[in-house]
Amino acid sequence: MTSAAKADAPLLEVANLTISFPGDVGLVPVVEGIGFSIARGETLAIVGESGSGKSLSALALMRLVPRPGRIAPESRVRFEGEDILGLPVPAMRAVRGAKIAMIFQEPMTSLNPVVTVGAQVVEAITLHESLSRQEARARALEMFKLVGIPDADKRLDVYPHQLSGGLKQRVMIAMALAMRPKLLLADEPTTALDATIRAQILAVIRDVAARTGTAVLIITHDFGVVNEVADRVAVMYAGQIVEEGTRHEMLRHPKHPYTQGLLRSIPRPEARGGKLEEIKGVVPRPGQWPKGCRFHTRCAFAYDRCVAEAPRRTAVTATQGVWCHFAEEGRSP
Ligand code: SF4
Secondary structure: OOHHHHHHOOOEEEEEEEEEEEEOOEEEEEEEEEEEEEOOOOEEEEEOOOOOOHHHHHHHHOOOOOOOOEEOOOOEEEEOOEEHHHOOHHHHHHHHHHOEEEEOOOHHHHOOOOOOHHHHHHHHHHHHOOOOHHHHHHHHHHHHHHOOOOOHHHHOOOOHHHOOHHHHHHHHHHHHHHOOOOEEEEEOOOOOOOHHHHHHHHHHHHHHHHHHOOEEEEEEOOHHHHHHHOOEEEEEEOOEEEEEEEHHHHHHOOOOHHHHHHHHOOOOHHHOOOOOOOOOOOOOOOOOOOOOOOOOOOOOOOOHHHHHOOOOEEEOOOOOEEEOHHHHOOOOO
């Protein structure tokens, strides 16, 4: 692919991504046939409950699906137009960190407790770039300042246990951004933090992405996070995408009963002390997905067709699509 064609291609294109694990009677899909794309500088949120397959989908983009899981051969993941599922292992290693970086929900498990945080960032930089330690330390300091770590020069020399949870997560973001990746994958980056710190970390991700032009894929179960950072949203349920659209479309005009249910379960200030409306039941386990619409066992609007037939994508607008029979029939649930 020429460099002009690369520049025109979406930053990331995922098509027909299927991830399976061996079960008692053959391979069991955990993610099945999903597709999405991310433009340069854009933030996409993938939203769903635990067990929907969203975290595994993010790991697949780094080719880090845990064994014995496997990505089906018909799956396509293109980064800057290049098929990264077909890259040789050394080339893929170079993509990780340098072009696509990832931050996880629990920073403590990702930081080495016996090495100062500055040394860890310097090491990550020198692993991917031929900079001197002094140059790498200067880059680390620049990143610490960028993510709003106070007294950044002093904080380079402290150990992880000397930092609060919020500061540790800022260090992880600084480390991820130090290689100047084009795409940042953030898997539930604020789950372990309290509400105030959570808002600060989301603001850091939003501001840094805007300032550096880094695209972000954020994985979350929380529509509150979507409201803070996302440009576009894809909702996953039982290994499939069930609705996608812009943040405004998904927050203001959700069409899928599952998206509507997730939105009703956001804690709102006016509902403080009151009960949130939860979606009854749990996501069915892989291998036990019901026939027809996989959501029909929990959907208050399910009817005969939902049990018998899987819904196809219906375009609601140029940017919003929904997999629900109501939309196919031009009706609202
Ligand atoms: Fe509910 Fe049927 Fe739509 Fe599925 S297809 S979300 S069961 S109304």
